[in-house]
Structure formats: C-alpha cells, structure tokens
Amino acid sequence: MKKKRYAAASIDHLIRCGITALAEETNKQKSSDPSRVQRLGDFELKKKLGKGGMGEVFLARQISLDRMVALKTLSKELAKKGDFVARFEREAKSMAKIDHPNVVKIYAVDSFKGIHFAAIEYIDGQSIQKWLDHLGRFSVADAVFVAIVSAEALKHAHSQNMVHRDIKPDNILVTQKGIVKVADFGLAKAMDEEVSMTQSGTGLGTPLYMAPEQARNAKHVDERVDIYALGATLYHLLTGKLPFLGNTALELILAKETGTYPTARSVRPEIAERLDLIIDKMMAKDPNHRYKNCDEVVRDLSALGLHGEALSFIDGAQPTGPGRGGVATPSVLGGTQGFRKTAGATQLPGSSTLGSMSDAAMGASRIWYVQFEDERGKTVVEKHSTGRLLKMLASGKITAKARAKVSADGTYYPLAQFPEFAKAVEDSLARKTVAIRKEDMQSL
Template identity: 55%
Template structure:
C-alpha cells in the first residue's frame, strides 16, 4: 500500500446533510471498512449546525451527535481528519495524534486482512521492524496499535509528493538530480539492510520528496507483508511493483536478499535518467520474458548526457544474475560518490535545502568498508504499543513477535541430505521457514541441555509451519509463480521438441544415405551387367589381375 502525500490540510468541509443522515454514516465513515468510500463520509465529519432546529432539543441532539461523531472518528490517540487513499492492504487517513499534537498518516488494515491472524502478526512484526529504523531518509513510524477491532500504524506525514509524480510532470530528471536521489535512497536502504530488513518494493511511488527537497523512502516492511498478494496476471504495463521487481523476486519473493532492492533501485535510477523503464511488455508474460533475457537498451542511448561510467553502473545494478550486481549498498555508494555527479540540492524543488546530515552529504566520503552497526538505546526508539492480549491465542501471537534475536539450535536436513544442526536467531528461522529452506520435519531447542522438539511446538514458529502445511496441501501458489511455471513447462516442451526434431533429422539423414548407397550399388551392378564383358579384361590388365 503506497504512502500518499497529501496537499496542505484544508478547512473542514461544510455539512450538506441533516444530523440524522450524518449519524447514520458515522460508524462506516470513521471506523473504516469495506463500504467506506472516503468521500461522502468526509462531509459528515464536519461539525453539524442545522438551521432547521433550535432551542434546547436541538442543542441536546447536537451534543449527542457530536459525542458519537467524536468517538467514531478516533482510533486510539488519533483523530481521523481526511481519507488520503486506499490500496490492497487498507485505507490511509490524515490523522491528528492528540497526545503529541501533530499530524500523521494513519494506515488502517482492511477488515478482510484483519481477520487473518498470520497476516496481522506479520503486520505488527514488520511495523515494529520499521519503528527500529532511525534515519533522515526513512519515513518514521510512530506507533502500531489496535482499537475498535482495527489494526493500524501511524507514520510520518510528508508535505510533498512522490518521485513518480515528479517523473510524470518532468518526463525525466537531470543527471545530478537522478544521482542525488539514488544516493539518498541507497543510504536509507543501507541503514535498513544493516537492520536485516529488505524493502522488496523500491519504486518511484515509494520515494517521497518534501517541499524542502528532503528525500524519504516509504513503506519499509509493509511492502514485505503485502508481497503474497502481488500478482502479474493482468495485462498492460501499468502493473506497478512488478515493473521494478528483480527476476528472482518474481520467482520466489520469500527468499530474496538485499540485492533485490539494489535491482529495483537501479530500475528506478534508469527511469529517473531516461523517463523510460528498462524492461517493458504489453502483457505480464512479455515483461517476465524480457527480464529473464536481461536485455535492455542502454540508458546512454536514450539520454546522451549520461556519462559512460554512470551507464555502466546502472547496467551492473540491474544485472539479471544477483551475483553480478553490487553485493551491498556500501559498495554501490562508493561508486556513486566517486562519480562526483550528484548535485547539492534537487534542482526541481524551489528553495530546496541540502541533504540532511547523515545522508548524501556524509556519504561522499564513505569508506570502502561498511560502517559499524550500533545499537541505539531503547529510549531513543519510536514508541510502539501492541494490543493487549485478550485471549491465549493473542498472548501467543505477541510472544511470537517479541524476541527476534533469541538464539536457537535447529536440527534439519541440509542440501546434501544429511542431518545437521545450525544455530540461528528467531528471525533467521522464520525466514528459513518462509523461504522453504527448512523442511517441515525440522526440530529446534533453545538450550543445549534441552531436547529437540518440532518447530510447530513453539509459538514463535507455529503460524508459519501451519501456513507451510496448508500451502503444501493446497498445491502451491499463484500469480507470478504461475507465470514462471508456465514458462518452465513451455521451455521443457521446447527442449523435448528440439530433441525429437534432432532424432528425426538424424534418422532421415541415415535413410537418405542408405538410399544413396543403394542407388550407387544398383547403378554399378547395372553398368557391370551391360559392359562387364568389355570392361573386365581392361580392368584385369589395368590392375594386373589374374
């Protein structure tokens, strides 16, 4: 779900309907659900002042309606002001955090997804991971909570627009602006990767720019929670995320690493520089096949202002094979900064300020080695509150998200088919389960003195194991994976056809050779029968036959 960037908040709209009408729509409007359109309800949100009523009765009715409106228009400490947009995960609202007196963007998980326990657990886990990120180029997360049965996350509100909006307006960016934005995004990604968080949805829509020219990368973690619903079964090139997605992520989004983010950032840089996408297709299948071939038009051919070194850097970022890309963002930043092409500010932002300290301005002297990771004290982290456990299942779900750094001894079958024991953190075990690197028979324990037990016996891993079992019973996945499966079947059919064609041609070759030899023998015998009496003595004389 993309993070919309609103226009400056306008005054509350005037009422257009009576109190009675407003009262009927409050629950639908201010506790967002499937029927919420975000337009009609905004008018009902204004304070009602009907001219048709007066006196004590009207005042009493107005007070009751106001109380109901105030209660329904709030989620926890956040007062909903305006609907900004919606996506596959739910709705986004402009809200006021009353305790700290500041505006925020409030992402509310849809009711349908809110009913899926595993998804809600992951929603909270990824939001908590986002809250640990503290960087000037990363959108801040203020809280993740549950109220009135709705799950939501409060994030920093940006007074600007996305890079996709700027590309739509400008066509493409200048080289200095393109490199500067990419450096700032790479700084944000490096910080996230050091926290063991892969974005997996880098694209211009998720790169926001404030009115002061500061760049913010949005939707860390939440994009990761939504990847199961990404599909490329539709036609057309307006498919969003898949246009920037690495080929290996399209095959299996669960097992990608930080190089998938570098690929997506490279596609975004290509788009900034040229106004075009490196890989295109009229259908999803054409797009997938283009990425699998890894062939694209050089950015320099589309924009001759691009230096050769920058062109080669883009080529390396979007290499088909992850091993041919940059290994991490530190290596990428070293090359970007060594070009000396980045501007001090964004030229398309009037009155833009230089990059914030700790972002692009400090990376121009980035050492070759990756910076030492430091752990911030808990008091410096944004406040995050989890819903109170209302049942044993809720308590187990919260315990499952509580200790990502706990160590486990995991007994599993390795790639050689042998039983092995590996020491992993909780987050690593979860990743291995999701990525199907651990089989369903794997066992674990926390202390060496303990006995190994099935992973499903631990609250930390039970939801993922159940999900794996359900997937294995249902027969697998859909969307992008289906496309790759179709391509693989098509490739196998082509291989079989080529093999049969080769055998047919070989057999026909032998047949024609046999026919040719038979003709030669027949002609020779015929000639001998006709001229044998004449040729015989001459051949005997020629070869001294007796």
C-alpha cells in the same frame, strides 16, 4: 384470542430482535470501516489521502503528542487474515527500529474496533513518481542525488536485516524542503509475502522495478533485490522510460528473464559511460553479478561526482551535506567531490581549492583542461579559460563532443554537463542541425 395475541407478540418480539441485530451488525460494519469514523484511539482522522493495495491512508492528528501523521489502515479483506495481521504488526515493529533521516519513521501500530492501522511520519511533499510525471525525466545531477540518498537509506535498513522489496519512484518521497525519504519498508515486505502466497505469477501486479528472482519467489530474497529496483528507478529517472515493458505482468517478468534492455546511454546519449555501467551492474539479471551491498553502490555513484547538493526542482531547497541534517552521512556527497551549487558556477571534482574564490573569479577567467578531436581527428588536450572555450564552441573549433575538467587529476565530463557551457553546446548542436538540413535541401 389469547393465542392470537401471543402470536402477534411473538412476531413483534422477533421483529424487534431482528431490527436490534441488524442495527448491531450495521454499527459493527461502520466501526470496522475507517472512512466512517472520526477517531481511531489516539488518532483523530482529518481527511483521506488515498488508497493502496493494503488499504486506505488518512491524514490524522495524534492527540497525545499533538502531531500530524499518516495513518495506514488494513482493508477488511486483509484484516480478516490473522496471519497477515500478525505479520503486518511484526514488520511494523521491525520498521520502527530504523532510525535514519532519509527513512519515513513509523510511530505506532495498533487496532481500534476491528480496524488495524500503522501511524507513520507525514511527509509534506509528494513522491518522486509525481515529480517524474511532471518533469518527464530528471537531470543527471538530480537523478544521481536521489539514487545516492536512497541507497544510503537502504544501506542503513539492510544493516538492521530489513529488505524493502518495493523500491520504486512511488515509494521515494520528497518533502517541501527537498529532503528525500524512502517509505514503506516493513509494510512492503508484509504485503509482498501475502501476494506471493495467494496469487500466481500472473497476478503479482505490475512488477516494473522488481528483480527477476523476486518475481519467481518473493519469500527468499536479500538486499540485492533492492539494489536491482533502485537501478531500475535510476534508469527511469534518467531516461523517462522503463527498462522493460510488457502488456501484462507475465510478459514483463518474461522480458526481465532475458536480461536485455536498451542501455540508459542509448536512450539519452549525454549519460556518462561510467554511470551507464553502474546501472547495468545494479540491474544484472544474476544477483551474483550485481553489487553485493548498497555501500558499494554509494561508493561508485559518489565517485562519479555527478550529483548535486540539493534537488534543483524544489524551490528553496537547502543544500544538504555533512552536518546539515538533510541527508545522512558524508559518504552521500563525498565531501567536495560532487557538483556544488553556487550563485555563479559549479564546483567539480578536484576543484575544492577554488571554494574560496569569488563567483566573478570563477567565471570567464576559470581555466579548464579540455579534451577534443582536432581537424585531423587526433585527440588533443589543451588548457583554456571559460571565455576562450565559449568562443571555440561558437566558431566550431571544438564541438559538443568535447570534454573538460578543472584539475589535472580530475575526471573529464561532457561540456554540456557544466552550466557554463550548456547553452553554448545547445546552440552549437542547433547550428549543426540547420547546416545538415541545408545540405539535404541542396541535394534535392
């Protein structure tokens, strides 16, 4: 009888121990799952923002400083890899050294009850990719603006020996005030190295913007991979299309190895030839044929004078330039050399002397240098007012192929790139299309 009681007690003890162990294991699992906790150390989780290849992202409040942050957590799989965790923390600390108005800041890197995370600046806006999905493609002014600001941010990071490795529209963010911010510097590098060490070339994900040499060996790259990716991003913003396509990652990588893709200008003819050439140089297959650094990229893009002072698709975006704090340095906007948005006109390269004129004076009375082909096919240059040029477009004396500038030493740009003539050029092209269709109908 005693033996039976003892056996029953032993079984009961084992069951209780098993239940306790199971509960402890369950609690342990819950504690390592950020979606089941409300607080990670100094950070109070508010809501889940999304999930990426590295883990989940949460909106959180940093209690000690009473500020909102984005909390990026490592997935359970990555958290089990000690080498990756160490690399993640090391890269996050390196990223914290980057202090630039167009780079998303990192505030902390820590772990709490087995959950590893990084707290970064929360951006109250959305990615360039989401804007691209919405708009289809960007205006030339907006696309070049984003490229220049991103290149300035990259230039600063490169000076700190940081290579991003994952520049793409998803990693370029825009605040509600229209400030462009490059995100995920060190974190992208840590993830890239992990992928390259654990997967083959066919498992790298979809390297849509990745430089060919990075696809071959992600560990041994330099700042030129960021220049390539930024060039591919600029191409996508301008054309609404990707330069290379493939049904699989491997097909895409092989396509890039050819180095051949449709030029941006062939997809969108209004793109200036010089801008097209800059993109080609940024995306050269051989790194030695690319720009050596982002300073060169900023210089050449700024010299075009095609960028705006603010993103046109952001309501209430404040013009950003020297001393305004929205974009970094004066080199971004090249002083007065870019498009300057005003209530009634656009200031163009070489036109800084017109800055004090009233909007009315800069309207129909503005004098332009216009370059076009006459009836004999000869290229001529004449000076006309805005009103006169509009009449010439309407009468067909000049076509949409005409180019203009506002000063003798300025640069010629297609009429369609000036707000004063955009509608007239569109009407001219429409009339030409109708005329061609009539001729086709008459020939039937």
